[in-house]
Amino acid sequence: MGHLAGRRITVIGAGIGGLTAAIALARRGAEVTILERSAELAEIGAGIQLSPNGMRVIDALGLGDAVRAASLPSRAVELYDQWARPVIRLDFRARRPDADFRVIHRARLIECLARAAGQAGVTLKLGQPAGAIPADGLVIGADGLHSLTRQALNGREVPFFTGHTAWRAVIPDPGTGPTTARLYMAPGRHLVSYRLGDGLRNIVAVMERRDWQDEGWSQPGDPQALREAFAAIGGAVPGWLKRVETAHLWGLFRHEVARIWQDGRIALVGDAAHPTLPFLAQGGVMAIEDAWTVAGCLDAEADVPTALARYQALREPRCRRIVAAANANARNYHLSGAxxxxxxxxxxxxxxxxxxxMPSRFDWLYDHDPTNETP
Ligand SMILES: Cc1cc2nc3c(=O)[nH]c(=O)nc-3n(C[C@H](O)[C@H](O)[C@H](O)COP(=O)(O)OP(=O)(O)OC[C@H]3O[C@@H](n4cnc5c(N)ncnc54)[C@H](O)[C@@H]3O)c2cc1C
Structure with a gap:
């Protein structure tokens, strides 16, 4: 046992980052309590892609079988233009056959994580909004974009609208077997879709829009408005959009990557530290990587401030690079004219x-193994 044995830790937030951090900490002997403001662990109906860098952590936490049983392998990402003519196929698996790219329904992922947290002895307190940071003990802030913990460390910052809105929807799809993510690029917008398993297909449709006024960041989206906004995209897309009965529209807000991730007692993980545009499918995966690393650092080092400083030093450069790469994709997917x-x-x-x-340009991202890093 390392230095986490018997240590009391409060995690704020039971999203992907908070649950994974709680599991990683509890597996190393900590006594973990999660405070989650929602009365239940309800996730929006949507999919999430899990790349090998995140799956290595999932495996190291002993969750590989459960997550694989609830997800589908993903073979490749195929890029098309708006007329559905192939542009390029990114065959990440051909480059690294042993690496595991998967897609999963978010609710199924949260279910797997919550079950594992319970088995690891984590106390999950639902309907418990942390109104202030607990006054003593070690605190992990996994409280997402509007993070109270981030504010405590970095002062008040207002999230900014990125100029992008995203519709999310799932439709029935009876297909079976491995899936492929298809990405259709048009001026000022793109649409990504993949089969999710369980008879469902996930759709994320992103559009540049400067006029988002809403203070919140999610609202019901009119399926007809979605069809009209993406009417210029051909191929399978019109057939998919015809089947959308319910959609959600999100304004994509974010902060810059936090300057201060920890103060020697409190540390941020996931979107609380580095909310990203979803154009590299890494927000949840970064939260999973953070969770592993913060637990590893705290277990390896007796002095908590030293451990948390090490955590930030290991994670910040990588997360900054990922966020920048996702921003670059926003530009590349939405090109127009010449x-x-x-x-x-x-x-x-x-x-x-x-x-x-092209797949080789992502080696730094997908070949990273947080479980091999010296904390
Ligand atoms: C359109 C879209 C598509 C995406 N696709 C992908 C993808 O394919 N792959 C991927 O890896 N990522 C993807 N992401 C990003 C991913 O969803 C996020 O990065 C991830 O969910 C962040 O997890 P988190 O645990 O840090 O925060 P959150 O999921 O936001 O969880 C924070 C939790 O904290 C709770 N909370 C907040 N404040 C308090 C408080 N004061 N007290 C108690 N509880 C509190 C909240 O209720 C919530 O449960 C996508 C995002 C979007 C918008």
Whole structure:
């Protein structure tokens, strides 16, 4: 046993980051209590992609079988233009056959994590909004975008609208077997879809929009407005959108990556530290990586301030790089005019002549193994 044995820790927030952190801490002997403001662990109906860097943590926590049983393997990401003509296929699995890219319904992921947290002896207190940071003891702030914990460390910051809105919907899809994420790029918008398993298909449709006035960041989205906004995209898309009965529309807000992640007693994980645009599918995965690393650092080092400083030093550069790469994708997916013609032509040539080149540009992201890092 390391330095976490018997240590009392409060985690604020029972999202992907908070639950994973609680499991990682409790598995190393800590006595963990999670305070979650919602009365139940309800997740929106939507999918999430889990890349190998996150799956390595899932495996190290002993959750691999449960998560695999609840998810589908994903073979590749295929990019199309708005007329559904292939642009490039990113075959990440061909490059690393042992690596596990998966897609899962968010509710199923949360179920797996919550069950494992219970088995690890974590106390989950639902309907308990933390109105202030607990006055003593170690605190992990996993309280998402509007994080109270982040505010305690960094002062008051107002999240800014990124200029993007996202519709999310799931539709019935009876297909079976491994899935492929298809991404359709059009000027100022893109749409991603993949089969989720359980007879469902996930749709995320992102549009640039400067005029978002709403203070909140989610509201019911009119399926007809979704169909109209993406009417210019062809191929399978009109058929999918016709089947949308319920959609949610999100204004994508975020902060910059936090300057201060910890103060020697309180530490941030997940969106609380580094909310990102979802254009690299890494927000949840970064939270999972953070969770592993913060637990590893606290277990390896007796002095908590030293351990938390090490945690920030290990995580901040990587998270900054991921957030920047997701921002770059926002620009690349939404090109218009001549830049789009040139960009898509270049990608088609690369895909034909050097199919491994584009997937290799993500080695730094997907080959990372937090469980091999020295805390
Ligand atoms: C359209 C879209 C698609 C995405 N797709 C992907 C993807 O494919 N792959 C991926 O990895 N990521 C994806 N993400 C990002 C991912 O959803 C987030 O990064 C992830 O959910 C962050 O997890 P978290 O635990 O840090 O925060 P959250 O999920 O926001 O959880 C925070 C929790 O804290 C609770 N809380 C807040 N304040 C308090 C308080 N004061 N007291 C008690 N509890 C509190 C909240 O109720 C919540 O349960 C996507 C995001 C969007 C918007």
């Amino acid at each position: 830049r789009r013609l040139v960009g898509h032509h270049a990608l088609r040539c690369i895909g034909r002549l050097a199919p491994d080149l």
